Amino acid sequence: MAQKAFADQFDDEEVLFVFRKHPVVMRKGLIFGLLMVLLGSLVVFWQPTMLAFALGVLGGAVVGGIIMLPSWVTWYFSVFIVTDKRLIQVTQKGFFHKSVIDMGLNQIQMVNYQVAGLQETLLGFGTIMMQTFVGDLVIHEIPHPAKIQKKLLEILREQGVSASPYSEPRELEIEEQNEG
Numbered sequence: 001m002a003q004k005a006f007a008d009q010f011d012d013e014e015v016l017f018v019f020r021k022h023p024v025v026m027r028k029g030l031i032f033g034l035l036m037v038l039l040g041s042l043v044v045f046w047q048p049t050m051l052a053f054a055l056g057v058l059g060g061a062v063v064g065g066i067i068m069l070p071s072w073v074t075w076y077f078s079v080f081i082v083t084d085k086r087l088i089q090v091t092q093k094g095f096f097h098k099s100v101i102d103m104g105l106n107q108i109q110m111v112n113y114q115v116a117g118l119q120e121t122l123l124g125f126g127t128i129m130m131q132t133f134v135g136d137l138v139i140h141e142i143p144h145p146a147k148i149q150k151k152l153l154e155i156l157r158e159q160g161v162s163a164s165p166y167s168e169p170r171e172l173e174i175e176e177q178n179e180g
Helices: 023-045 050-077 118-123 145-158 168-179
Strands: 015-019 079-083 086-093 097-104 108-114 125-132 135-143
Touching: 015 145, 023 050, 023 135, 050 086, 108 145, 118 125, 125 145, 135 145
Parallel strands: none
Antiparallel strands: 015 079, 079 086, 086 097, 108 125, 125 135
């Protein structure tokens, strides 16, 4: 038996693509973490020595790291896994809450993306929107959404799933209507 890439992987299932959200999702933790480093460096005003400054910055970095840890855990353990059979969205919220969305590739009808705004354009992230039989799946803050959408569509095509508004059956229906 081959080694499994993730815990819920079926024996006959192959992982084709794995991606995460853009690291920008950690911005709040990063800002507060760096603010702690800055506050730690202010120790120099009370004790103007190089040792006090170094210890203040080190202490601020430790506290900042602790403050940033939940944001990093949320980003790192939230992952999207595309196998040859399904799409799995694992969303980690803090340390003790995880949710999983598991949908078959044959349920996906359409995959689109959107990059809206200055921040998304400059930092290279956007939104992937998937229309499925059971509703829409919207995934925000995805890095390089055009590349990810293209990869998803390639995987769907390889697996025999038509997830495009321009699929062959639709084109045939339009041609038949024009002839008749």
